Amino acid sequence: MKIPFSLFLVGRLLSVRFQSRYDRMRLLRSALLISLVMIPLVLALIFMDGMMDGITEKYITLQDGHIQIEFPERLDERIHFSDSSILSADYVVSGFGIVYSREATAEVRIKGIGEDYFNERRSSQLSFQGSALQKEGAVASVMLSTTVASQLGVQIGDRVAFMIVPDSSSAVVRPVLANVKALYDSGYHELDSSLVFMDIESALRYFPKEKNARTEILVHEGALSDLASVVTQIESFNGSGTLSYATWDEFNGTVYRNFVTSRQVILLVFLMILLVAGVYVASIAQELIQDSIQSIALYKTMGATTISLFLAFFTAVMTVTLLGMTVGVGIGLGIGSQLAVVLSWLAKTGLPGLQYYLLDFPVVISWRPILTICATMLVICSVTVQFSLHRIRKISPLELLQQD
Amino acid sequence: MTDTLLQFRTVTKRFISGDSSLIILEGIDFGLEEGSSVAITGKSGCGKSTFLNIAGALDRPSEGSVLFKGKDLGGMGDRELSRFRNRHVGFVFQSHILLEDFSALENVCVPAMIRGAMRKEVTARATELLDRVGLAQRLHHKPGKLSGGERQRVAICRALMNSPDLIIADEPTGSLDEDSSDAIENLLFDLVKEEGRTLLMVTHDMELASRCSTVYLLHNRSLQGIS
Numbered sequence: 097m098k099i100p101f102s103l104f105l106v107g108r109l110l111s112v113r114f115q116s117r118y119d120r121m122r123l124l125r126s127a128l129l130i131s132l133v134m135i136p137l138v139l140a141l142i143f144m145d146g147m148m149d150g151i152t153e154k155y156i157t158l159q160d161g162h163i164q165i166e167f168p169e170r171l172d173e174r175i176h177f178s179d180s181s182i183l184s185a186d187y188v189v190s191g192f193g194i195v196y197s198r199e200a201t202a203e204v205r206i207k208g209i210g211e212d213y214f215n216e217r218r219s220s221q222l223s224f225q226g227s228a229l230q231k232e233g234a235v236a237s238v239m240l241s242t243t244v245a246s247q248l249g250v251q252i253g254d255r256v257a258f259m260i261v262p263d264s265s266s267a268v269v270r271p272v273l274a275n276v277k278a279l280y281d282s283g284y285h286e287l288d289s290s291l292v293f294m295d296i297e298s299a300l301r302y303f304p305k306e307k308n309a310r311t312e313i314l315v316h317e318g319a320l321s322d323l324a325s326v327v328t329q330i331e332s333f334n335g336s337g338t339l340s341y342a343t344w345d346e347f348n349g350t351v352y353r354n355f356v357t358s359r360q361v362i363l364l365v366f367l368m369i370l371l372v373a374g375v376y377v378a379s380i381a382q383e384l385i386q387d388s389i390q391s392i393a394l395y396k397t398m399g400a401t402t403i404s405l406f407l408a409f410f411t412a413v414m415t416v417t418l419l420g421m422t423v424g425v426g427i428g429l430g431i432g433s434q435l436a437v438v439l440s441w442l443a444k445t446g447l448p449g450l451q452y453y454l455l456d457f458p459v460v461i462s463w464r465p466i467l468t469i470c471a472t473m474l475v476i477c478s479v480t481v482q483f484s485l486h487r488i489r490k491i492s493p494l495e496l497l498q499q500d
Numbered sequence: 501m502t503d504t505l506l507q508f509r510t511v512t513k514r515f516i517s518g519d520s521s522l523i524i525l526e527g528i529d530f531g532l533e534e535g536s537s538v539a540i541t542g543k544s545g546c547g548k549s550t551f552l553n554i555a556g557a558l559d560r561p562s563e564g565s566v567l568f569k570g571k572d573l574g575g576m577g578d579r580e581l582s583r584f585r586n587r588h589v590g591f592v593f594q595s596h597i598l599l600e601d602f603s604a605l606e607n608v609c610v611p612a613m614i615r616g617a618m619r620k621e622v623t624a625r626a627t628e629l630l631d632r633v634g635l636a637q638r639l640h641h642k643p644g645k646l647s648g649g650e651r652q653r654v655a656i657c658r659a660l661m662n663s664p665d666l667i668i669a670d671e672p673t674g675s676l677d678e679d680s681s682d683a684i685e686n687l688l689f690d691l692v693k694e695e696g697r698t699l700l701m702v703t704h705d706m707e708l709a710s711r712c713s714t715v716y717l718l719h720n721r722s723l724q725g726i727s
Contacts, residue, residue, distance in 0.1 A: 398611045399586020493558045
């Protein structure tokens with residue numbers, strides 16, 4: 097069997113069996129440090145993607161839907177769900193107001209919803225206490241978040257007053273009395289602190305449907321990439337021409353752009369971390385070359401070409417990098433899968449900053465960015481390592497004799 | 501009739517440092533016949549090692565040309581020179597430089613592995629060579645566990661591994677005690693003769709030099725024949 101010299105040398109450079117304790121420790125240290133770079137990157141990626149997906153899902157399911165069709169009449173009853181990409185359609189009204197208790201006030205977004213609004217998908221996004229929203233006499237029923245209830249100092253069964261902020265068509269500011277029928281907790285403080293649900297009958301009295309009524313559409317996963325065709329489908333059900341609509345990212349433009357910007361900034365930070373890691377890997381290569389000057393000179397004396405030595409050292413360093421990366425990604429994924437548990441536990445210990453994050457977010461392992469990070473790391477390292485390995489070219493066989 | 505294996509044509513070697521230039525070898529003409537053994541002697545610093553480096557294609561002359569079997573080494577690129585050293589030259593250094601992490605057997609195998617020979621064939625040849633120098637029981641010992649004489653024997657085996665045309669030895673016994681020196685001398689000459697190789701050696705030791713068929717003195721940057 098013929099074994100190429102480069103491959104033989106790679107085996108010798110990496111084989112723990114043939115190495116001194118110092119060399120073994122150097123290999124281990126190098127792989128470990130690369131792992132330690134990869135672990136936080138993978139964790140940050142899982143945190144970022146999980147958090148963004150989780151928050152987006154909360155906003156979509158509880159506040160806006162995937163599509164909001166601006167149409168004053170009930171469209172939901174005209175939509176056929178079988179064989180369509182539409183998961184649910186709900187007639188809602190919404191507006192803004194200030195809610196008062198005896199002790200405090202809060203500015204909120206009031207959303208009028210029907211009894212069957214909380215389908216399985218929405219219910220999975222929050223926890224309830226209390227009973228369903230139904231109008232009782234002249235008094236509206238509302239469901240506050242535990243965040244708002246705590247801010248106002250109210251519980252289920254208490255009454256609160258709303259001051260509805262008028263739009264241009266309604267000149268009169270009207271106080272509204274409401275029963276707190278239920279409390280919810282979505283797990284996301286930002287959303288909870290502003291969203292209040294009201295029974296739709298009452299809401300329609302305070303928010304004119306011409307301006308405030310919409311049909312909120314949730315679609316199946318497969319239809320997300322082409323929401324326009326879903327609207328076309330709805331237009332065909334409705335049969336009254338073009339409908340005016342907005343999608344989630346348009347409706348929550350600021351939130352969406354913040355997510356995109358955050359992601360870009362984080363990826364930029366990742367890139368800088370990877371560059372630093374690349375420099376570190378280059379220093380490993382440099383150390384390896386420095387310790388092998390005599391051997392390299394000897395190999396050259398015996399006829400080894402620069403390219404075969406370059407290839408062997410390059411492969412050895414990149415193998416250590418790859419090994420460190422694999423271990424790092426593995427550990428990162430392991431810890432990342434338990435990240436929500438860890439964060440919830442930390443929040444319970446009283447870390448104040450965590451209340452502004454979504455703590456029960458789903459763990460999202462996006463392979464593409466992880467593989468992109470790994471590929472970027474490999475590309476950066478393969479470039480930086482070459483600067484160090486360039487030294488091989490300069491080592492002359494005569495250096496062997498100079499050390500003689 | 502013997503063929504010229506190696507030929508120096510008015511070879512000059514100068515080292516330039518800043519504005520000053522130091523001429524080590526000047527206008528040397530030299531021919532080495534196949535199967536012969538030649539010793540170069542001279543005072544320390546006279547350029548013996550530089551001469552050997554140029555002969556072994558480890559260094560290039562500043563002027564003149566070096567021909568190996570009629571082919572000008574000056575026209576070869578680094579890759580070709582590497583290949584040339586691997587196939588045609590075996591080196592034995594004063595300090596019996598070995599790869600410390602490799603066993604005696606592996607040290608001997610390296611030139612053949614660089615050549616790309618079959619592993620089985622390489623191991624058999626290396627084992628045979630080490631057996632001939634009395635190291636059959638030390639195949640898997642690392643250089644650190646070997647004596648100076650044993651290390652030099654491994655270095656000689658390594659030099660012979662690819663059956664090169666030319667063995668270049670730079671003070672091969674320079675770092676050994678008298679007993680070991682005698683043993684290594686005998687071994688080197690015997691093996692070179694048995695394998696039918698050409699030997700070019702640099703040494704201070706006139707007794708060792710006298711065992712070669714031709715002896716030159718390197719003096720005042722040029723070669724003078726002694727015997």
